[in-house]
Amino acid sequence: MSVPTTTAPAAPPSPGSRRGGPAPAAPPGGRRRRTPLLLLLPAAVVLVPLVAYPIYQLGLLSVLDFGQAQASGGAPTSFVGLGNYTRILQDGQFWSVLLQTVGFAAFCVLATLAVGAALAVLLTRVGRWPRLVLTTAATAAWAAPAMTGSTVWSFLFDTNLGLVNHTLVRLGLTGFHEFNWFYDKWTAFLIVGAVVVWHSFPFVMVTLYAGIRAIPEEILEAAALDGANTWTTFRRITAPMLRPILTIVVIQSVIWDFKVFTQIYVMTEGGGIAGQNLVLNVYAYQKAFASSQYGLGAAIGVIMLLVLVIPTVLYIRTLRRTGNDL
Amino acid sequence: MNSRSRWRLAADTSALVLAAATAFPVFWMVLSAFKPKGEVQSLDPKPWTAHPTLESFRQVLSVDGFGRYFVNSLVVALSVVVLSAVVVFLAAVAVTRFRFRFRTTVMVMFLIAQMIPVEALTIPLFFMFRDAGRFAPGVGLNTLASLVLVQLAFSLPFGIWMMRGFVAAVPVSIEEAAQIDGASRTRILWRILLPLVAPGLAATSVFSFIAAWNDFVFAKTFIISATENQTLPSALLVFFKPDENDWGGIMAASTLMTVPVLVFFVAVQRKLVSGLAGAVKD
Numbered sequence: 001m002s003v004p005t006t007t008a009p010a011a012p013p014s015p016g017s018r019r020g021g022p023a024p025a026a027p028p029g030g031r032r033r034r035t036p037l038l039l040l041l042p043a044a045v046v047l048v049p050l051v052a053y054p055i056y057q058l059g060l061l062s063v064l065d066f067g068q069a070q071a072s073g074g075a076p077t078s079f080v081g082l083g084n085y086t087r088i089l090q091d092g093q094f095w096s097v098l099l100q101t102v103g104f105a106a107f108c109v110l111a112t113l114a115v116g117a118a119l120a121v122l123l124t125r126v127g128r129w130p131r132l133v134l135t136t137a138a139t140a141a142w143a144a145p146a147m148t149g150s151t152v153w154s155f156l157f158d159t160n161l162g163l164v165n166h167t168l169v170r171l172g173l174t175g176f177h178e179f180n181w182f183y184d185k186w187t188a189f190l191i192v193g194a195v196v197v198w199h200s201f202p203f204v205m206v207t208l209y210a211g212i213r214a215i216p217e218e219i220l221e222a223a224a225l226d227g228a229n230t231w232t233t234f235r236r237i238t239a240p241m242l243r244p245i246l247t248i249v250v251i252q253s254v255i256w257d258f259k260v261f262t263q264i265y266v267m268t269e270g271g272g273i274a275g276q277n278l279v280l281n282v283y284a285y286q287k288a289f290a291s292s293q294y295g296l297g298a299a300i301g302v303i304m305l306l307v308l309v310i311p312t313v314l315y316i317r318t319l320r321r322t323g324n325d326l
Numbered sequence: 327m328n329s330r331s332r333w334r335l336a337a338d339t340s341a342l343v344l345a346a347a348t349a350f351p352v353f354w355m356v357l358s359a360f361k362p363k364g365e366v367q368s369l370d371p372k373p374w375t376a377h378p379t380l381e382s383f384r385q386v387l388s389v390d391g392f393g394r395y396f397v398n399s400l401v402v403a404l405s406v407v408v409l410s411a412v413v414v415f416l417a418a419v420a421v422t423r424f425r426f427r428f429r430t431t432v433m434v435m436f437l438i439a440q441m442i443p444v445e446a447l448t449i450p451l452f453f454m455f456r457d458a459g460r461f462a463p464g465v466g467l468n469t470l471a472s473l474v475l476v477q478l479a480f481s482l483p484f485g486i487w488m489m490r491g492f493v494a495a496v497p498v499s500i501e502e503a504a505q506i507d508g509a510s511r512t513r514i515l516w517r518i519l520l521p522l523v524a525p526g527l528a529a530t531s532v533f534s535f536i537a538a539w540n541d542f543v544f545a546k547t548f549i550i551s552a553t554e555n556q557t558l559p560s561a562l563l564v565f566f567k568p569d570e571n572d573w574g575g576i577m578a579a580s581t582l583m584t585v586p587v588l589v590f591f592v593a594v595q596r597k598l599v600s601g602l603a604g605a606v607k608d
Contacts, residue, residue: 033426035420035424035511036420036421036423036424036426036429037420037426039416039417039419039420039424040416040417040420040421040432042412042413042416042417043413043414043416043417043482043486046413046475046478046479046482047439047479047482047483050451050475050476050478050479051439051442051447051479051480051483053450053454054447054450054451054454055442055447055450057450057453057454058446058447058449058450060450061449061450071453119344122337122340122341122344123341125333125334125337126334126337126338126341127334127338130337130338130341130342130345131341133341133342133345134341134342134344134345134348136345136349136592137344137345137346137348137349138345138348139591139592140348140349140352140588140592141348141349141351141352142591143536143584143587143588143590143591143592144351144352144584144587144588145536145539145540145559145583145584145587146540147540147542147559147562147563147580147583148355148562148580148581148583148584149351151355151562151566151576151577151580152351152352152354152355152577152580153351154566154568155354155355155358155568155573155576155577156351156354158568158573160369160571161366161367161368161369161371161571161573163354163371166369166370166371198348198351255441259443259445261443261445261543262542262543265543266563266566281443281445281446282445284445284446284449285445285446285448285449285543288448288449289448289449289452289547294449294453297446297449298446298449298450300446301443301446301447301449302446304443304446305442305443305446308441308442308443311441312437312438312441315437315441316434316437
């Protein structure tokens with residue numbers, strides 16, 4: 001993972017998955033009532049100081065004037081209210097980075113879904129061996145760390161020693177002789193996007209394939225008996241039955257691709273020439289750690305959190321609608 | 327040949343071609359790691375080598391210190407796996423076997439915690455660990471312990487979500503029978519439930535291992551001066567200088583970092599797929 005990369009894929013059990021019975025009714029008595037809290041205690045001991053408190057601190061930093069002097073204790077911190085936010089919202093670079101982030105995420109999501117769905121359908125049409133080979137290859141792409149995926153794709157697209165330029169020149173496209181893919185903003189985004197898709201399509205493929213296989217054979221046979229053709233079967237049966245899984249996969253992809261960090265940071269060496277390949281996540285990090293404007297970085301982080309709330313709420317709603325009690 | 331089997335042949339062939347394309351970057355990485363330096367830097371790259379060598383591996387391991395970074399990465403990832411497994415198991419039991427107030431709130435919070443852009447949290451966490459280091463140097467910046475702690479925290483929400491399904495799959499009647507036989511709750515938890523969900527816990531652990539193993543943003547942010555405490559990804563980032571053209575070394579270090587997770591992942595692939603995507607029919 002890549003698994004997911006710092007991206008562990010999260011798919012909830014599909015509607016057909018195993019479920020236990022209902023939880024046993026709690027007998028009266030204080031001890032029984034305390035048990036779940038005791039069991040949750042270790043998780044709370046870790047999560048409260050290391051996730052909840054930092055979120056609070058992030059919000060706090062975002063309303064402070066917090067730069068190098070304050071970080072080293074050389075100057076008192078001062079409350080600036082929404083000052084950091086107004087500075088960011090008035091900064092033209094922020095808006096172009098935001099637009100780029102949305103565009104880049106949209107491109108990655110669409111490409112991942114197209115590739116993943118096409119290969120999931122292909123998997124249902126092939127024999128056992130080709131299926132095993134393709135799933136294993138996809139697993140390799142899935143498991144490859146975002147870091148090493150980035151280094152090897154950088155090598156493949158290297159200006160002088162890259163296999164891609166070499167092959168393109170061999171094919172007669174001499175314009176690619178010593179072509180620098182990372183010099184131009186769009187070709188750089190294209191390659192980074194390709195790495196992101198390479199890392200994330202296997203999750204979509206595997207999940208959708210499992211979803212397709214979970215459709216009961218009888219329904220498809222009944223449709224065939226009734227004379228439905230492939231297209232009708234797909235439109236009336238397969239697509240509606242896959243909709244819950246598809247929704248979850250889409251939202252998950254949106255959330256991941258909006259947060260892409262490693263590939264951009266490594267492949268474009270921190271955001272590209274003059275920051276042309278920055279996305280919000282890298283932008284916030286660079287503002288904080290490269291230019292020591294921790295308050296501004298924190299404010300960008302808060303804005304990202306707020307943007308991500310939208311797909312998260314949609315995700316929770318979908319989960320509940322598809323019968324996953326939380 | 328009728329049209330049906332022609333279609334099948336076309337599908338099989340394209341599946342194999344696409345598999346080759348998908349696996350190609352990994353193949354190229356491993357191949358380049360084993361090529362002699364001269365061949366890696368050749369302007370006429372070949373998809374094979376007649377002279378495989380460990381030259382690049384020897385260089386990154388002994389000269390560039392990747393052996394040490396490999397061990398550091400392993401220590402961090404394995405610590406996270408062990409600690410996370412215990413905490414995840416207990417929390418998953420709490421949210422599947424008990425109904426209590428705020429249970430749904432707790433679950434929603436675990437879910438939200440998965441959506442957080444962790445890179446943004448490096449800013450407050452950096453200052454927190456810096457300040458903690460003044461009182462307890464053992465967990466301050468520049469220590470492996472700091473990496474274990476943050477990776478542990480970020481592995482929990484997803485782990486609990488995934489583990490929940492595995493715990494729910496164990497019939498409650500087994501525990502009830504044990505209870506009737508007089509087993510204590512502690513005994514039921516560790517001696518009966520734990521062995522039953524061990525396969526699920528193993529699958530969940532793969533994800534926490536991979537997340538901890540792959541992390542580079544925390545390692546890069548926290549390990550500032552103590553280079554001996556670098557982990558593989560952050561060391562690889564320092565080492566990654568495309569202009570110097572030491573692609574053989576970069577590919578060898580990348581291979582060292584990729585192979586353990588690859589082996590791990592492929593080994594538990596089937597388990598993961600069923601754990602993640604629910605019942606697959608065959």
